[in-house]
Amino acid sequence: MTAAPFSKPELLAPAGDLLRAKTAILYGADAVYLGGKKYSLRSRAGNFSMADIREACAFAHDHGSHIHVTVNEIPHAHDLEGIEEYLHELQECGVTAIIAASPAIMRLAKETTSLQVHCSTQMSITNSAAAKLLHTLTGCDRIVPGRECSLSDIRTIVKETGLEIEVFIHGGMCVNYSGRCILSNQMTLRDANRGGCAQSCRWHYRLYENDMERSREDALFTMGSRDLCAASLLYELMEAGAASFKIEGRMKTEFYVASIVRAYRSLIDDLFENHGVLSEEALMEHERELLLAQNRETCKGNYEGIGGSESIIYHEHTDADVNHVFLGTVVGTFENGFILETRNPFSVGDVMEIMEPAQPTRRFVITEMEDSETGPIEKSRVPMRHIRIQSDCHPAIGSLVRKGIL
Ligand code: SF4
Numbered sequence: 001m002t003a004a005p006f007s008k009p010e011l012l013a014p015a016g017d018l019l020r021a022k023t024a025i026l027y028g029a030d031a032v033y034l035g036g037k038k039y040s041l042r043s044r045a046g047n048f049s050m051a052d053i054r055e056a057c058a059f060a061h062d063h064g065s066h067i068h069v070t071v072n073e074i075p076h077a078h079d080l081e082g083i084e085e086y087l088h089e090l091q092e093c094g095v096t097a098i099i100a101a102s103p104a105i106m107r108l109a110k111e112t113t114s115l116q117v118h119c120s121t122q123m124s125i126t127n128s129a130a131a132k133l134l135h136t137l138t139g140c141d142r143i144v145p146g147r148e149c150s151l152s153d154i155r156t157i158v159k160e161t162g163l164e165i166e167v168f169i170h171g172g173m174c175v176n177y178s179g180r181c182i183l184s185n186q187m188t189l190r191d192a193n194r195g196g197c198a199q200s201c202r203w204h205y206r207l208y209e210n211d212m213e214r215s216r217e218d219a220l221f222t223m224g225s226r227d228l229c230a231a232s233l234l235y236e237l238m239e240a241g242a243a244s245f246k247i248e249g250r251m252k253t254e255f256y257v258a259s260i261v262r263a264y265r266s267l268i269d270d271l272f273e274n275h276g277v278l279s280e281e282a283l284m285e286h287e288r289e290l291l292l293a294q295n296r297e298t299c300k301g302n303y304e305g306i307g308g309s310e311s312i313i314y315h316e317h318t319d320a321d322v323n324h325v326f327l328g329t330v331v332g333t334f335e336n337g338f339i340l341e342t343r344n345p346f347s348v349g350d351v352m353e354i355m356e357p358a359q360p361t362r363r364f365v366i367t368e369m370e371d372s373e374t375g376p377i378e379k380s381r382v383p384m385r386h387i388r389i390q391s392d393c394h395p396a397i398g399s400l401v402r403k404g405i406l
Contacts, residue, residue: 008272009242012068012166013261014250018048020257021056021067026357026398027258028265031066032056033099035250038086039071039079041122041195050089057094066096071109072120074179074193075102087113099144101179101193106138118142118166122179122193126153128160135163142166142243147178147228151236151303158241167237170260170294171248173225173301175201175312199224202313224313229298231267231290235276237303238268252295255326255343258400259293262355289361292402325403327352328387330395337390339372340401347379353404354395362393363404 013029015021021032034056035047048056048069057067069090073079087109090098097116100106106117117140124146125131131143142164145157149167158165174181181192183200190196202224207215215221228248230237237245245268247260267286270278278286299311325344332339346352348369354362370376372386380387395401 004238004272004275006238006241007243008268009238010166010244011261011265011268012244012246013257014171014247014252015056015257016047016250016252018052018056020252020254021048022059023254023258024261025060025063025065027261027355028357029065029261031068031096031244032060033068033070033246033250035070036086036090039073039075039083039105041070041072041193041197050093053090053095054093061094067094068097068099068118069095070120071098071105072101072122073195074122075105076194079194080104084108084112087115091115097141100140103134103138106134106140110139116141118144120144120179121147121168124148124177124179125157128157131157131161131163135161144168144246147173148302148306150305151233151240154237154242154303155240164243165241166244166246167230167242168228168248168301169230169234169237169245170264170298171227172296173228173248173307173311175223175225201225222313225307226299226311226313227294227296228301229290229294230300230303231264231286233300233303234267235271238272238276253326255400255402256293256295258355259289259402262357263289263293327401327403330354330397330399330401331386332397333394334388336392337388338393338395340387340389342380342385342387343383344403345379345381346403351404352389352391353402354393354399355402356395356399361404362395364391364393366390 010030012031012033013024015024015032015034021034024032036053037047060067091113097118098109099118099120101120101122109115109117119134119140121144125143126146126149134140144166147168154167179193184190184192184198187200188198190198202222204220204222206213206220270282299307301307327344327346328340328342330338331341348366350366351363352366368390370388372388
């Protein structure tokens with residue numbers, strides 16, 4: 001089979017803490033992006049101390065992966081205090097790239113460090129001229145265009161600039177232009193563009209006009225966007241020349257990160273190796289993994305044109321549900337099975353699915369299990385217990401286990 005006329009894009013995953021960074025790397029991320037304690041959006045994502053960033057970089061390098069750090073707030077003058085020292089510390093930790101939303105920070109990083117500089121989606125770059133101008137002014141190495149771009153816009157920007165282009169493929173979307181929304185600022189005095197977004201677009205509202213309620217009595221509504229899922233457009237984005245596929249979600253759980261990274265790792269590899277042509281069976285398996293990994297209703301964002309009403313949540317209340325139940329982490333093995341550190345309840349007769357890095361999903365029905373302290377049990381109800389499960393699957397230590405269906 002001839003090689004594809006383009007390189008396989010990097011899979012770039014989010015991480016809110018060290019555990020999630022390591023999980024993303026083990027489950028197949030080529031690079032992980034995270035926020036430090038300063039200069040970053042998503043201030044509620046936990047965020048990394050310098051020691052954590054250093055450890056994440058060491059782990060990433062040991063596994064052939066990279067760490068990108070978000071320095072993507074839109075800074076006012078006093079916010080820039082100490083920025084040069086901070087960039088030098090990041091470089092010294094082994095960070096590969098920063099993701100910035102201020103031309104001043106981009107240029108400073110290029111002039112004083114060897115860090116790669118990626119222009120954040122917060123800058124709303126939506127055309128080649130703007131991308132070229134920013135590159136000329138700052139020397140930035142990569143552009144993350146505004147999520148308002150269509151597939152055709154992406155194709156044109158890659159072709160006309162020759163720059164590295166990173167695109168979002170999955171996760172939460174802003175209903176307003178990213179980097180230009182002040183809904184949160186006005187409603188909570190928390191600056192969305194300096195790490196404080198209260199996600200006000202996802203709150204539940206009533207509509208009034210001249211003191212008269214216009215919304216249906218029982219119908220609170222939201223203005224939030226559905227999550228992006230570009231899985232069906234992935235090969236076209238590869239052909240368009242995107243250099244990096246980014247998953248959003250620095251505030252998501254370890255289980256979500258593992259599930260979504262694993263699903264996209266497998267889909268990207270399969271599409272690339274097979275020139276975008278997959279068997280019906282393979283497509284169904286990828287669709288299943290993606291469906292189980294995602295935890296909100298999805299849409300294709302703006303890739304096929306401006307996202308219309310089908311991209312908005314309105315009256316749906318689907319935020320809290322996850323499509324699959326995380327049962328626990330494999331912490332040991334024995335001759336006929338493995339030891340699971342539990343998270344959610346399960347019983348004898350339930351189907352378990354093993355999610356092991358770089359392995360297909362394996363399923364089995366639980367026939368026997370025992371609590372490491374109290375002996376045989378029919379049902380496990382308590383989190384953080386060590387349960388011995390009979391199975392011939394022999395998963396690696398660290399594998400995550402979810403509830404499955406046969
Ligand atoms: S309020 Fe909504 S649209 Fe505005 S920045 Fe926050 S998440 Fe984005």
